[in-house]
């Protein structure tokens with residue numbers, strides 16, 4: 001039987017006086033991939049923000065069944081391209097939630113960082129500056145940063161957007177593997193192919209949840 005990782009009950013949320021999400025009731029299964037689909041501006045990023053507890057609902061509630069603090073990986077386009085930072089530094093930021101940014105990394109932190117870079121195939125790029133990376137390499141670095149938070153819940157905002165076919169496939173394989181290892185993954189996507197690979201799907205339209213369930217039943 002599939003367990004529920006997150007229950008969203010009657011959630012409305014937005015920015016200031018503007019309500020973007022209206023009365024969303026949905027579930028996210030544990031250790032599966034959930035695809036969040038919908039047109040531009042339908043509220044996918046906003047819902048990820050609510051699931052990550054970055055955004056407080058104006059109404060309703062979000063219940064997490066014990067995956068710890070969620071790890072939110074923002075859209076790549078929101079990361080300044082010229083940021084003077086190596087891949088390793090970026091992944092190390094994933095440890096800040098555990099250690100605070102001002103404390104030196106200990107042996108465990110360093111082991112986690114190395115393992116996360118290895119897992120997504122960027123270990124050989126550890127000393128590269130972010131601005132020197134391809135789109136796929138940047139995206140995998142961001143995922144490694146999310147993984148370094150050691151959360152049971154990974155929230156990814158359009159992780160494969162703007163990448164070529166091979167890079168997209170690589171990201172989607174990483175996502176599938178993470179769920180196989182027991183991590184609950186929610187990703188926003190515009191790509192019906194990526195959504196069809198998910199175990200569960202939430203379809204948003206203009207801030208409302210219009211359907212949820214297996215992708216084949218939702219996407220037609």
Ligand SMILES: Nc1ncnc2c1ncn2[C@@H]1O[C@H](COP(=O)(O)OP(=O)(O)OP(=O)(O)O)[C@@H](O)[C@H]1O
Nearest residue numbers: 015018020038039040041042043044045046047188
């Ligand atoms: N920080 C913000 N302040 C005010 N309004 C915002 C903010 N972020 C998003 N919005 C608005 O909320 C609505 C939903 O945006 P959101 O980014 O959640 O949609 P989305 O489905 O993720 O879109 P896209 O597919 O283009 O990324 C849009 O009308 C957008 O303009």
